[in-house]
Structure formats: C-alpha cells, structure tokens
Amino acid sequence: xxxxxxxxxxxxxxxxxxxxxxxxxxxxxxxxxxxxxxxxxxxxxxxxxxxxxxxxxxxxxxxxxxxxxxxxxxxxxxxxxxxxxxxxxxxxxxxxxxxxxxxxxxxxxxxxxxxxxxxxxxxxxxxxxxxxxxxxxxxxxxxxxxxxxxxxxxxxxxxxxxxxxxxxxxxxxxxxxxxxxxxxxxxxxxxxxxxxxxxxxxxxxxxxxxxxxxxxxxxxxxxxxxxxxxxxxxxxxxxxxxxxxxxxxxxxxxxxxxxxxxxxxxxxxxxxxxxxxxxxxxxxxxxxxxxxxxxxxxxxxxxxxxxxxxxxxxxxxxxxxxxxxxxxxxxxxxxxxxxxxxxxxxxxxxxxxxxxxxxxxx
Amino acid sequence: xxxxxxxxxxxxxxxxxxxxxxxxxxxxxxxxxxxxxxxxxxxxxxxxxxxxxxxxxxxxxxxxxxxxxxxxxxxxxxxxxxxxxxxxxxxxxxxxxxxxxxxxxxxxxxxxxxxxxxxxxxxxxxxxxxxxxxxxxxxxxxxxxxxxxxxxxxxxxxxxxxxxxxxxxxxxxxxxxx
Numbered sequence: 001x002x003x004x005x006x007x008x009x010x011x012x013x014x015x016x017x018x019x020x021x022x023x024x025x026x027x028x029x030x031x032x033x034x035x036x037x038x039x040x041x042x043x044x045x046x047x048x049x050x051x052x053x054x055x056x057x058x059x060x061x062x063x064x065x066x067x068x069x070x071x072x073x074x075x076x077x078x079x080x081x082x083x084x085x086x087x088x089x090x091x092x093x094x095x096x097x098x099x100x101x102x103x104x105x106x107x108x109x110x111x112x113x114x115x116x117x118x119x120x121x122x123x124x125x126x127x128x129x130x131x132x133x134x135x136x137x138x139x140x141x142x143x144x145x146x147x148x149x150x151x152x153x154x155x156x157x158x159x160x161x162x163x164x165x166x167x168x169x170x171x172x173x174x175x176x177x178x179x180x181x182x183x184x185x186x187x188x189x190x191x192x193x194x195x196x197x198x199x200x201x202x203x204x205x206x207x208x209x210x211x212x213x214x215x216x217x218x219x220x221x222x223x224x225x226x227x228x229x230x231x232x233x234x235x236x237x238x239x240x241x242x243x244x245x246x247x248x249x250x251x252x253x254x255x256x257x258x259x260x261x262x263x264x265x266x267x268x269x270x271x272x273x274x275x276x277x278x279x280x281x282x283x284x285x286x287x288x289x290x291x292x293x294x295x296x297x298x299x300x301x302x303x304x305x306x307x308x309x310x311x312x313x314x315x316x317x318x319x320x321x322x323x324x325x326x327x328x329x330x331x332x333x334x335x336x337x338x339x340x341x342x343x344x345x346x347x348x349x350x351x352x353x354x355x356x357x358x359x360x361x362x
Numbered sequence: 363x364x365x366x367x368x369x370x371x372x373x374x375x376x377x378x379x380x381x382x383x384x385x386x387x388x389x390x391x392x393x394x395x396x397x398x399x400x401x402x403x404x405x406x407x408x409x410x411x412x413x414x415x416x417x418x419x420x421x422x423x424x425x426x427x428x429x430x431x432x433x434x435x436x437x438x439x440x441x442x443x444x445x446x447x448x449x450x451x452x453x454x455x456x457x458x459x460x461x462x463x464x465x466x467x468x469x470x471x472x473x474x475x476x477x478x479x480x481x482x483x484x485x486x487x488x489x490x491x492x493x494x495x496x497x498x499x500x501x502x503x504x505x506x507x508x509x510x511x512x513x514x515x516x517x518x519x520x521x522x523x524x525x526x527x528x529x530x531x532x533x534x535x536x537x538x539x540x
Contacts, residue, residue, distance in 0.1 A: 011516035015490065017497070040519050043526065044491040046472035051492045057393040059386055062411065064378045064418055 001026045006033055014040040114222035117168060117200065121156060123149045124212025131260060132224045133160040135168075143260035144185040146342060150211050152176045155188035158216075166220075167199045174208045182349040184272070184342025185261055186335075236319055241265045241285050244315040246341070248273060248281060250308055256281075258341040262315075270350060271343045280333035283312070284326050284346060285319070288353035291328035296321075303327045328353055366431050374421040385414050388432065391493055392439055398488060399443040399481065409446060413439050429502030433495065437503040440485050447481055475525035483518035490515055 001022050009023035010033055019027075027033045115135045122128040131143030141160035146153060159171040171193040177183045198204050204216040236242040244262040248255040256273045265271050270284040282288065283301065294303035296319055301312040305327075312318075319325060328350070346354050372380035389410060396406035417423070417438060424434045476484060482504075489495045489503060500511045 007520070008513060008516040011519050012512050014519070015497070015512075015515065017512070039523055043472055043519065043522055046470060047476060047487070047491045050470050050473040050476075051394060051398070051488075054394050054397060057390045057397075057407075057410075059389040060411075062382075062385065062414070064381055064385075 003030060003032055006030070007036065010037050011040060013037060014044065114220040116221045116224050117160060117218050118221050118225060119143075119158060119216060119218045121145070121158075121206070122215045122217075123147070123154065124208065124214055125150050129156075130225070131158060132221075133158070133260070134224060135160060135163050138162060141260075144188060144262075144341070146183055146185065146188075146263045148179065149176075149208070151179070152211055153179050153181070153183045154208055154211055155183060155185065156206075156214075157185060157188045159193070161195065167197055168218075170196045170198050170204075172196060172206060172216075174206060174214075176208060176211050180345060180348060182342070182344040184274075184340040184344075185258075186274070186340030186342065189340075236264070236317055238320060239266050239285065239323070241269075241271060241283065241319055241323070241325065242314075242316060243271050243283065243312070243318065246273060246315075247313045249311045249313065255310075261341045263341070263343045265343045268346055269343055270346050272341070272349065274333065274335055274340045276334070279329065279331040280335070281310075281312075282328040282330065282350055282353070284328075285323055286346060287326050287355055288328045288346065288350065289355055290353060291326040294325045294327045296323070296325050301325055301327065305329045370421070370424060370431055373418075374424075381418055384431065388435055389414070392435065395436065395439060395485075395488060395493065396443060398476075399485060400446055401477070405446065409439070409442050413442055430499055432493075433499035433502040436489055436493070436495070436499075437505070440503055443485065444481065471529050472522070472526055475522055475529055478525050479518065479521055483514070483521055486511075486514055487518045487522065 003026075006023045006026045009019040010027060013019050013024075013027065014037060027037065117133045117135070119131050119133065120128055121131075127147070127149070129145045129147065131145065133141040133143060135141065138160055139162075142157065144155060144157040146155045148154075154174065154176045157173040161169040161171050163169075172195075173188050173191045173193050175188045175191045177187065196204055198216070198218065200218040200220055202217075206214040206216055208214055242262075242264040245259045246261070247257050247259070255278055256275060258273060263271055265284065267285045270282045270286075270288075272280050272282045274280040282291075283294075284291070287293075292303050292305065294301045296302075298317050299314045301314075301318055303310050310327075310329075330350075343349075369380055369384065373384065392413060393406055393410045396409045397403065400406055400409065413435065417435065423438075424431070429437075476487070479487070486500065486504065489500060495503065497508045497511045500515075501508045504511065504514075506514070
C-alpha cells in the first residue's frame with residue numbers, strides 16, 4: 001500500500017479504531033506515516049488543551065416547570081383575572097352601546113329606504129302571496145292575486161294610494177267565489193275598497209267575507225323582486241300555465257298591460273285578458289275550438305291571428321318546455337267588466353270553445 | 363444505552379429532576395462546543411439554553427435506538443450552530459470571536475488554525491477530539507454513515523494540518539527576518 005492510501009487509516013488509528021492489516025503493516029515500517037500519526041495525535045492533544053483552558057461555564061439553574069407551550073400559556077392567561085381602570089371599563093361599555101345602536105340604526109335605515117313596498121299576504125289557510133308596489137307608480141301602483149283559499153277562489157287587489165314618510169295608505173279589495181265560477185280581477189275590482197294606513201313592520205288583518213282573516217305585512221326594498229307573486233320557483237309546475245304581469249304586444253303596439261297581476265291555470269282551465277275595446281284573449285294548456293297553437297319561449301307566448309303577430313311578454317317563465325299552449329282571440333266578446341285579467345274553467349268562461357273529450361267513448 | 367433509555371423515558375414522562383440532572387451534566391460541554399463554534403460568549407450561552415429548552419419542550423424528537431442522548435443533544439446543537447451561522451450578518455460577533463482566539467490564555471497555532479476551518483469540519487473535529495464522541499455517535503449527530511464519518515474526520519485533520527503548517531512556516535519566516 002502507498003502512503004496516500006493509508007492516510008485515512010492513520011486518522012482512524014488516531015481515533016482508536018481497528019484498521020486493516022495491510023495498512024497497519026505499512027504504518028509500522030513507514031516513517032512518513034508514523035510522523036503523520038504523531039502530528040494528528042499532537043493536534044488532538046493541542047485541541048483538548050485549548051478546550052481545557054476555557055473558563056468554567058456557570059451552569060445557570062433553569063426552572064423547567066415554566067417551559068410550557070404557547071397555547072397552554074395563553075389558555076392559562078385567558079383564565080386569569082385582569083384589572084383595568086374604571087374609565088376604561090366605562091369606555092368599553094359605551095363603545096359597545098354606540099356600536100350596537102349604530103348597527104340597529106343601519107338595520108332600520110335599510111328597511112326604511114327604497115321606493116318599493118313588498119307586501120306579503122298570508123291567507124286564512126296559511127298559504128301566502130307577495131306583491132311589489134312601487135311608489136313611483138302612485139296612483140296606479142296596484143296588484144291583484146286570485147287563488148284557492150278554504151274551498152273558494154279568493155281574489156285580492158291591493159293599491160298603493162299614497163305615502164307619507166314610512167307610512168302608506170293602501171286600498172284593499174277582496175272577493176270570494178265558488179271554484180267552478182268564472183273569476184277575474186274585474187270581479188275583485190267591483191267590490192268596495194277599504195282604505196288602511198299601514199306602516200311596514202306592523203301586521204294588518206284583512207277580513208275576507210265568508211272565508212276568514214288574512215294577515216298582511218310589508219317592508220321597503222329598493223328594487224322590484226324577480227318574483228313578487230306567490231311563485232318562487234323559476235320553473236313552473238308540471239301542467240301549470242303561469243302568467244305574471246303580462247304585457248300583450250300586437251306587432252310593436254301595446255294592446256294590454258296587466259302589470260302586477262298574476263295567476264295560474266292547469267289543463268282544462270284558461271287565463272284571459274279582456275277589455276271592451278280589444279275583446280278577449282284566452283290562453284290555455286288545452287286545445288280550444290277556433291284557437292291557434294302558440295309558441296312558448298321562457299316568458300314569451302307568440303302567436304299569429306289574422307296575419308298579425310302577437311306576443312305575450314310576462315314576468316316569469318310561462319310553462320315547462322314540453323307544454324303546448326293555445327290562444328283564442330274573441331274580438332267581439334263583450335262583458336260588463338271594464339278591464340279584467342282572470343282565470344277559470346273553460347267550461348264556465350268559454351263553454352262554446354271546449355272540445356269534447358272523446359277519449360272515454362267506446 | 364439501557365441507562366440512556368431509562369433516563370430518556372423519565373425525561374419524556376416530564377420528570378423535571380431527571381432533565382435537570384441531564385442539563386447540569388452536559389451544559390458545560392455544550393457551552394464549550396458553542397463557544398468554539400460561534401466564537402461569542404453571550405451567543406453561546408443563549409444557544410446552550412435554547413438547545414436544552416427545545417429538547418425539554420419536544421422530548422418525543424429523540425429515538426434512543428438511534429443513538430445516545432448526548433449524540434442527540436449535540437445533533438440539535440449542531441443544527442442550532444449552523445442556523446446561527448446562516449442568519450448571522452457578516453460582521454456580527456467577529457471582533458469577539460477574533461478576540462477569543464487571540465487571547466493570551468488560549469493562544470495556540472493549532473487553535474488559530476482550527477478557527478479557520480469550515481464550520482462543519484470544526485464541529486466534527488471538536489466533537490471527536492474534545493468531546494470524545496465515537497464514530498457511531500458522530501454518525502447520529504451528522505446523520506451520515508459511519509464510513510463517511512471516518513473519511514470526513516480524515517479530511518478535517520488534513521485541512522487543519524495544512525493550515526497549521528502554513529502558519530508554522532510563516533512564524534518561522536518571521537523569526538528569521540528578525
């Protein structure tokens with residue numbers, strides 16, 4: 001072996017390690033490697049001497065009991081008592097009161113701002129409907145709703161007459177009919193109007209003759225909600241024809257505008273818009289004698305009559321996509337109503353248009 | 363090793379008396395190690411205390427099967443010293459370190475040469491020559507195989523010897539000029 005190869009074992013020998021025989025033999029007869037061993041040994045001895053000159057370290061007594069985790073220290077501190085000046089405590093209490101009242105003021109302010117009165121009427125059977133009345137539409141801010149209630153069809157018409165501060169003057173009409181009879185907003189409009197002073201936040205009781213007591217509440221909002229009516233689901237129910245705030249266009253001309261009125265009908269029933277000047281437009285999920293099939297796309301019912309293009313634009317989707325809709329226009333239809341929007345069984349409101357059901361014959 | 367395991371079990375169970383004994387037995391050598399690694403008395407004191415506190419707070423960090431308690435202690439210390447060197451500004455503590463090396467009590471050509479070695483070689487050589495740690499313990503401290511310990515010790519000794527010879531030659535030349 002050569003000295004270079006043995007050098008590492010010289011170092012190991014210095015550490016008291018056993019080395020290979022060949023390396024040991026080489027070191028035994030090599031003066032250079034022996035000199036290296038002496039140097040390594042001398043260096044180690046010198047290092048230990050230097051270390052021995054080091055002054056003694058004063059081992060400070062440490063209190064190991066206090067060496068706890070930050071979490072446990074915080075936990076213990078959290079349960080400890082604290083003294084604060086009375087002024088500081090009074091200031092904290094004052095700050096809580098001020099902040100609390102500020103939040104309450106913000107809440108009140110949010111409810112008292114806005115120009116739209118969102119009314120919720122809870123019928124005597126517990127069901128409810130909503131309507132949105134914008135003060136900018138006074139005196140025409142009005143909504144109507146027709147719906148079943150305790151075995152009857154009950155209609156409500158609510159009109160926003162005036163506003164003074166947070167208080168409003170409301171005109172309310174209610175009417176009830178048997179479910180089989182034709183029923184329209186016109187019927188409701190014919191009933192006497194009762195005037196109420198109403199302030200959002202309070203509950204108003206409405207006596208519906210022969211049916212029961214309905215309750216009305218309200219709040220101010222800064223916008224007209226998407227669904228002010230009783231329906232909150234975007235999709236109509238299966239087999240439901242839903243018409244909310246309809247606007248009827250003939251070409252580019254507005255034929256009828258029933259903003260705020262809403263109702264729905266199922267198969268065998270119809271929804272109509274009537275005025276003495278235009279006649280009656282009857283919409284149904286059932287085919288009718290003389291009716292045309294309409295095209296429905298979301299909130300639009302498009303149809304043609306005598307070469308003219310008509311579109312009902314409503315405030316929400318009208319039917320499910322697989323439902324077919326028919327429209328019958330009776331130009332010469334006459335009624336005592338001045339202007340109506342309503343629904344009813346086809347057998348009652350348009351008996352001559354009913355197509356006899358032949359499926360049960362034979 | 364059995365005593366080591368027994369002691370460590372008591373420390374892991376929160377036996378204050380056992381840990382305090384461990385602290386008193388090893389604080390001096392740990393301080394001396396830091397003193398020569400960082401060259402600053404107050405830093406060495408701080409690091410000594412930090413090392414013991416860290417072990418006391420996390421006794422589960424040790425695995426008695428892998429090495430002795432002292433090896434674990436110096437393993438933590440080695441990391442602390444390396445960390446200190448990494449975060450140290452270039453001039454921090456330099457004066458005091460130099461002063462310590464040049465003090466009359468510790469004046470030594472080997473000592474000066476030792477101070478010029480890279481930190482890892484200094485730690486290795488110190489733990490072997492001064493603390494007398496075995497190859498197994500050093501392997502645990504530096505987390506390397508035993509064979510690597512042997513070759514690194516040789517490299518450190520050779521580096522120290524070269525520096526020592528250069529310094530010795532310069533000193534001889536200076537005497538001749540006079």
